[in-house]
Amino acid sequence: MAKYVIVKPKIEYMSSKSLTSMGHFRLVIIGGSGDLSLRKLIPSLYACNLEGHLGDGTIHALGRKSFTDTEFCDLICERNEHMDRNSDFFHRLKYHQFDAMNNQDYVKLRDELPDANTTIFYFSTAPDLFHIIAEGIAQCGLVDENTRIVLEKPLGDSYDSSVSLSDSIEKHIEPSKIYRIDHYLGKESVQNLMVLRFANAVIEPLWNRNYIDHVQITVAETVGVEGRAGYYDRYGALRDIIQNHMLQLLCLIAMEPPADDKPESILAEKVQVLRSLKPLKGAAARRDTVRAQYASSKSKSKGYTEEIGVAKGTQTETFVAMKMQIENWRWAGVPFYIRTGKCMERRLSEVVIQFKEVPHWTLNVPKKNRKANRIVIRLQPDESIQLLMQIKQPGPKSLELKQVPLDLYYADSIDARLPDAYERLLLDVIEGNSTLFMHREEVELAWKWCDGVLDAWQEDSMPMYSYPAGTWGPEEADILIAKHKNSFWGYGQGGED
Numbered sequence: 184m185a186k187y188v189i190v191k192p193k194i195e196y197m198s199s200k201s202l203t204s205m206g207h208f209r210l211v212i213i214g215g216s217g218d219l220s221l222r223k224l225i226p227s228l229y230a231c232n233l234e235g236h237l238g239d240g241t242i243h244a245l246g247r248k249s250f251t252d253t254e255f256c257d258l259i260c261e262r263n264e265h266m267d268r269n270s271d272f273f274h275r276l277k278y279h280q281f282d283a284m285n286n287q288d289y290v291k292l293r294d295e296l297p298d299a300n301t302t303i304f305y306f307s308t309a310p311d312l313f314h315i316i317a318e319g320i321a322q323c324g325l326v327d328e329n330t331r332i333v334l335e336k337p338l339g340d341s342y343d344s345s346v347s348l349s350d351s352i353e354k355h356i357e358p359s360k361i362y363r364i365d366h367y368l369g370k371e372s373v374q375n376l377m378v379l380r381f382a383n384a385v386i387e388p389l390w391n392r393n394y395i396d397h398v399q400i401t402v403a404e405t406v407g408v409e410g411r412a413g414y415y416d417r418y419g420a421l422r423d424i425i426q427n428h429m430l431q432l433l434c435l436i437a438m439e440p441p442a443d444d445k446p447e448s449i450l451a452e453k454v455q456v457l458r459s460l461k462p463l464k465g466a467a468a469r470r471d472t473v474r475a476q477y478a479s480s481k482s483k484s485k486g487y488t489e490e491i492g493v494a495k496g497t498q499t500e501t502f503v504a505m506k507m508q509i510e511n512w513r514w515a516g517v518p519f520y521i522r523t524g525k526c527m528e529r530r531l532s533e534v535v536i537q538f539k540e541v542p543h544w545t546l547n548v549p550k551k552n553r554k555a556n557r558i559v560i561r562l563q564p565d566e567s568i569q570l571l572m573q574i575k576q577p578g579p580k581s582l583e584l585k586q587v588p589l590d591l592y593y594a595d596s597i598d599a600r601l602p603d604a605y606e607r608l609l610l611d612v613i614e615g616n617s618t619l620f621m622h623r624e625e626v627e628l629a630w631k632w633c634d635g636v637l638d639a640w641q642e643d644s645m646p647m648y649s650y651p652a653g654t655w656g657p658e659e660a661d662i663l664i665a666k667h668k669n670s671f672w673g674y675g676q677g678g679e680d
């Protein structure tokens with residue numbers, strides 16, 4: 184693999200923060216030898232350090248296994264070949280053997296940590312341990328007004344469990360010091376949704392029920408459960424992706440312009456969207472949702488039910504498609520089609536804004552040529568924004584139209600490395616900026632809405648469809664959208680192949 188190369192940005196794309204003014208911080212990753220830490224958190228901190236954004240801080244990875252600092256740093260470099268083992272980053276990284284269930288380990292940790300102005304505890308463990316860890320760090324005096332904690336999802340598996348999770352943690356730490364991560368919010372392309380909407384005057388006047396026919400949001404993955412079956416089988420696509428990432432995307436697309444970019448102003452608008460979501464319960468859920476599991480196919484020898492670690496007779500969905508409605512003045516009558524799945528044909532996260540046709544066809548063109556405009560916002564991979572326009576197909580004969588894209592490919596237009604979502608989020612939490620984090624209220628409203636769907640699914644009558652791994656999901660999802668005379672857009676589905 185290629186060594187890490189810094190591309191000097193011509194345009195400051197990510198705010199170039201220097202955290203030196205922050206004073207000394209210590210970032211403690213509980214679950215520090217786990218997959219997320221090794222694959223995302225530590226590599227992100229490494230990248231921040233390389234670009235000079237990390238200021239003056241130390242990083243402490245905590246895990247149950249026994250490692251010396253040297254062994255741990257070696258392990259990280261084995262897992263991340265682009266990292267340079269001689270980097271000064273490794274001088275600030277320490278490993279501590281730690282068992283969250285052992286009271287003595289909290290005391291030992293307190294004594295081992297260097298002094299610092301700010302302490303951040305990143306909870307990257309099973310959520311069942313969150314309240315125990317919060318209590319442990321509080322009881323040994325590691326929580327004060329300069330302590331922040333970061334919670335990784337899943338933040339509960341229902342409204343009730345999410346409430347009790349937050350309650351148990353807020354006993355020990357002030358609510359404003361709790362940072363709930365949804366890594367989608369740290370993606371450059373997701374942040375760009377707000378910029379597209381609120382920094383371009385041509386967009387806003389069209390962004391409503393008068394001009395928009397419907398909206399599609401797709402989060403498709405090619406990977407399956409990848410050794411996470413134990414977790415995934417308890418959660419499924421609705422809890423794993425829709426409750427957080429997709430509802431957050433929906434909020435950014437649908438919310439009213441906030442008064443400013445303060446966290447509380449943005450939160451207020453997102454909450455309005457979540458409150459306006461029409462509940463999908465009972466018969467409505469049966470009509471407007473499709474759930475499915477992937478089956479073995481040419482591209483994958485094991486279907487979901489045969490995966491190791493999945494419960495016998497599992498009713499966990501690996502695919503969901505649904506039609507959602509936002510009941511407010513801006514969006515009344517505009518369907519939002521959401522779909523997500525594992526083992527799909529392509530990796531693709533995309534938002535499609537489908538505009539209405541022109542109100543009257545002045546031009547005498549055949550019906551099949553009468554296409555409406557569409558904005559396609561590709562969040563990943565190959566981040567881009569396309570506006571599909573109608574133009575005249577050159578030629579002397581009858582008038583023929585062709586739909587062509589006006590393209591903005593980030594890779595062509597922006598000469599900067601797109602940082603990993605965790606880089607931005609980790610820097611924000613170190614700096615104390617909670618704008619890109621989820622607030623308790625959003626999380627709970629999202630769970631309340633999802634609980635309605637989950638309850639409806641519990642009824643025996645809700646079918647679990649199947650789709651061959653490596654496809655775009657079951658045909659019932661296409662039927663769901665076809666009922667409304669629409670079809671999904673994506674690679675090989677109208678979008679480019």
Ligand code: BG6
Binds near residue numbers: 404423532
């Ligand atoms: C996580 C889910 O939150 O997001 C995973 O738990 C999923 O199941 C992942 O694979 C997708 O993230 P990304 O950034 O690869 O789209």
